[in-house]
Amino acid sequence: MDDYKTNDFNEQKKTDRKYCQSCGGEINKEDVFCPYCGAKQNNSQVRYMNRPKERLIYILLAIFIGTLGIHNFYAGYNKTGLTQLLITVLLGWVFGLGVLITFIWVIVDIISVTQDSDGVPFI
Ligand SMILES: [Zn+2]
Incomplete structure (x- = not known):
């Protein structure tokens, strides 16, 4: 017992x-x-x-292919990434307007986004 x-x-x-x-x-x-x-x-x-994402990778993706929304896919913001991708693809190559919009958007992302879509801060 x-x-x-x-x-x-x-x-x-x-x-x-x-x-x-x-x-x-x-x-x-x-x-x-x-x-x-x-x-x-x-x-x-x-x-x-989820494992924390690296801010450096986020910024590099944003700088090089950010107009395609890739950095947002990386951070889990799939809807935002898809929106940027669509704006660039649909408007971008016609007047450069889409690229201009997403380019400004990407700069705002780089400055303001410090965590992924689950609220996990970048490292
Ligand atoms: Zn310990």
């Missing part, structure tokens, strides 16, 4: 443990900061399911 209880308790304890995302040390599930290396832990798993 007592053995069963002990095992049950140990099992419960195991599920309260997790591993530090930085150094891999075993820490408490509730720990916000790793007691070994001090790294901040992601406790809101649902919101931060």
Whole structure:
């Protein structure tokens, strides 16, 4: 009887443990900061399911092929990217108007967008 209880308790304890995302040390599930290396832990798993995107890649995509909306596809803003792509493709090659619109839009994106469509900040 007592053995069963002990095992049950140990099992419960195991599920309260997790591993530090930085150094891999075993820490408490509730720990916000790793007691070994001090790294901040992601406790809101649902919101931060995706890996952070790199801002440098976002900006480079925006500079070189931003008028096609590629940087927005990269950051998960698929509708915005598609809109920019359509404006450029449909209006762009006729009077250069579409490219001008999306070019200005892209500059605004580069300056103002600092997180992806899931709210995960760029790194
Ligand atoms: Zn750690």
